[in-house]
Amino acid sequence: xxxxxxxxxxxxxxxxxxxxxFSRALGTSTLVVVARNRKNLFGFGLCVTYxxxxxxxxxxxxxxxxxxxxxxxxxxxxVYICILGFVYILTLLCxxxxxxxxxxRMRKYVHVSAFNCAVLGSMFLIxxxxxxLSDYFIHGLGIGLGFxxxxxxxxxxxxKIYSEKAPYAFRGYPLMLIYLGILSMAFxxxxxxxxxx
Amino acid sequence: xxxxxxxxxxxxxxxLIVLIVLAAMAIYYYGLRAAFVIVIITGxxxxxxxxxxxxxxxxxxKDISAVITGLTLGLMMSAxxxxxxxxxxxxxxxxxxxxxxxxxxxxIFNAAAVGFLFTSLCFPQNMxxxxxxxxxxxxxxxxxxxxxxxxxxxxxxxxESADLSLIDALIGxxxxxxxxxxVLIMLVxxxxxxxRRSVSVITFFTEFTALALYAFFRYNNDLMSxxxxxxxxxxxxxxxxxxxxxxxxPKTRSSRLIYGLIFSxxxxxxxxxxxxxxxxxxxxIISSPLGIELDRKALSFADMIxxxxxxxxxxxxxxxHINETLEILENNEQEK
Amino acid sequence: xxxxxSCKGIIKNALLYKNPIFVSGMVIAPVVVMANNILDAIxxxxxxxxxxFFTLLVSSFVPKNxxxxxxxxxxxxxxxLVYVPSVILMKYIMPEGVxxxxxxxxxxxxxxxxxxxxxxxxxxxxxxxxxxDIIFCIIGYDAAVLLFAAIREILAFGTIGGxxxxxxxxxxxxxxxxxxxxxLGLVAALFRSILLFIKxxxxx
Numbered sequence: 001x002x003x004x005x006x007x008x009x010x011x012x013x014x015x016x017x018x019x020x021x022f023s024r025a026l027g028t029s030t031l032v033v034v035a036r037n038r039k040n041l042f043g044f045g046l047c048v049t050y051x052x053x054x055x056x057x058x059x060x061x062x063x064x065x066x067x068x069x070x071x072x073x074x075x076x077x078x079v080y081i082c083i084l085g086f087v088y089i090l091t092l093l094c095x096x097x098x099x100x101x102x103x104x105r106m107r108k109y110v111h112v113s114a115f116n117c118a119v120l121g122s123m124f125l126i127x128x129x130x131x132x133l134s135d136y137f138i139h140g141l142g143i144g145l146g147f148x149x150x151x152x153x154x155x156x157x158x159x160k161i162y163s164e165k166a167p168y169a170f171r172g173y174p175l176m177l178i179y180l181g182i183l184s185m186a187f188x189x190x191x192x193x194x195x196x197x
Numbered sequence: 198x199x200x201x202x203x204x205x206x207x208x209x210x211x212x213l214i215v216l217i218v219l220a221a222m223a224i225y226y227y228g229l230r231a232a233f234v235i236v237i238i239t240g241x242x243x244x245x246x247x248x249x250x251x252x253x254x255x256x257x258x259k260d261i262s263a264v265i266t267g268l269t270l271g272l273m274m275s276a277x278x279x280x281x282x283x284x285x286x287x288x289x290x291x292x293x294x295x296x297x298x299x300x301x302x303x304x305i306f307n308a309a310a311v312g313f314l315f316t317s318l319c320f321p322q323n324m325x326x327x328x329x330x331x332x333x334x335x336x337x338x339x340x341x342x343x344x345x346x347x348x349x350x351x352x353x354x355x356x357e358s359a360d361l362s363l364i365d366a367l368i369g370x371x372x373x374x375x376x377x378x379x380v381l382i383m384l385v386x387x388x389x390x391x392x393r394r395s396v397s398v399i400t401f402f403t404e405f406t407a408l409a410l411y412a413f414f415r416y417n418n419d420l421m422s423x424x425x426x427x428x429x430x431x432x433x434x435x436x437x438x439x440x441x442x443x444x445x446x447p448k449t450r451s452s453r454l455i456y457g458l459i460f461s462x463x464x465x466x467x468x469x470x471x472x473x474x475x476x477x478x479x480x481x482i483i484s485s486p487l488g489i490e491l492d493r494k495a496l497s498f499a500d501m502i503x504x505x506x507x508x509x510x511x512x513x514x515x516x517x518h519i520n521e522t523l524e525i526l527e528n529n530e531q532e533k
Numbered sequence: 534x535x536x537x538x539s540c541k542g543i544i545k546n547a548l549l550y551k552n553p554i555f556v557s558g559m560v561i562a563p564v565v566v567m568a569n570n571i572l573d574a575i576x577x578x579x580x581x582x583x584x585x586f587f588t589l590l591v592s593s594f595v596p597k598n599x600x601x602x603x604x605x606x607x608x609x610x611x612x613x614l615v616y617v618p619s620v621i622l623m624k625y626i627m628p629e630g631v632x633x634x635x636x637x638x639x640x641x642x643x644x645x646x647x648x649x650x651x652x653x654x655x656x657x658x659x660x661x662x663x664x665x666d667i668i669f670c671i672i673g674y675d676a677a678v679l680l681f682a683a684i685r686e687i688l689a690f691g692t693i694g695g696x697x698x699x700x701x702x703x704x705x706x707x708x709x710x711x712x713x714x715x716x717l718g719l720v721a722a723l724f725r726s727i728l729l730f731i732k733x734x735x736x737x
Contacts, residue, residue, distance in 0.1 A: 165299035181714030
């Protein structure tokens, strides 16, 4: 019961309190692009969550093997990029081989989902703040879900942000930033402290 | 009077009446300085709104939303708030939360909630410390910190108990924002607004029931704690004037019910997990965009039901020719 | 004006009409979070410029007949390899700045410039125009970040470059990410208004 409680709390923190977009603005450029079309949301969300969960596990093993000195900040990004590339190719190959119909539908999401700041940033954050494999995995899953939540909250008001009624100077991108800022202020109330970057 | 046909202006007038009553109580409790703060905020809101409307070339006839925003914002402030903070809150709420999104009727968030939240994060010391009721507050912009203390909400959140009589809790005689603690008056006000159909009954009752049940079980079945819970954190005020704001609330009944539940859930999270003061403000900001999506889902569901009803009506009509029946059944299958 | 492919058009687009920060919304995460004073902004733009320029320079020589999937991975690997000497150099020159930048330094490897804009715009141009476009996009990004950081530092801290300038009020909300989002939105709206005003004046 206590273990379940800890898992729920870790997931809650990763999704809401330390949300990738609202707390750290990671992946905002991707959000601006993906939020345009609500139909893509499910596929994209599935991809991102799968990728962050899988790379979190691989990051755990990479950290255990390779982080052992003060110069690890120099070479670990190369390692993480290799992990990301490996997961990306593996995902595409597996889908192409075992589920060609799924591959045709999801191919366009995998690229955007894999190579963005939220996913790479999640590896660094998990590496910094987590210790056990379950922590890594839950955090990775939570980061993916939190990112999807942010994209969803933006996609549902996309029409209002790009509406003709909004003044031209604010319409679209500036208003999206203001909207994200206001939501971010509200989510800040959950954390109420300074996050480390 | 049906809320569907009740005009926007009429709703705003009803809200204004209630807010003026609360403002009068705030002035009675906190004196001339409270009056000054409320007048400054309302005045700056109206002037900013007027300037924005002139720049954007839009008609402001029968639009007293700026006055409502100003009064709501003023009542959420501490009576000792510096005047510059009050001005910044008013300007921010009108420009960023209202006109940037397109003006009255196009907002996503309640403007007063956004303005208050921004300013409280800019000046937490000044915004979240309060003078005692019926104390002499100097008219200077900055009030000495010796006269101020943290709110009753803050104390209740952390200690889960209060040394406050029932009468004091109901009449708002505790440290807190100027106009959000008058529980008795607000309960009368909400009944008035419900009879006038100026506030959503579904939303309010959903929120009230959910939060009352939560408080009752959370605080060991103690009814006094439930009263303290509703007196604190701008909860009742937020439920009436922020979450039930007609410009942001969902339009369909089912959406309003779910929206009320989401608001309540957010309040519970903010109170329980992070012990955040003024949880109602955060909750209304997070639940507002979800209200838009709820409406969309409700309307598409209703559309789907209507289409099916339309088809059933066609099939149930007495048919004279077998071919007509077959055609309708084929169309039915195609639509599926 | 936005579709002008001449050198002048490329420069104008990169600096103004398609400015990465104020118009296109590219690589804004470090700006929103970290660019709350000029000194951190200088570290940020230095890191961004070095990684982006050299990564795109080397990536432009990756053969286009390699399948897209592999090309993208190659770009990021090149970015990661460019990162190694960059971080060593910057740690030597500005150690506190690199410390303050935190995880955002390596995140430039997967920035939109390298992942998407390279394929969609830069590598479709001739080599000369490509370098011009890259250089001026980087200049446009750097200028926008520095300007934004200056405004933010004045509003949030009442200082500029660490020097107190005697602002009557400090809006400390702008120190945080949410303040960064809101201020960037307001500045982007102001930037758009100024461009529209210039356009109307020119048309008259």
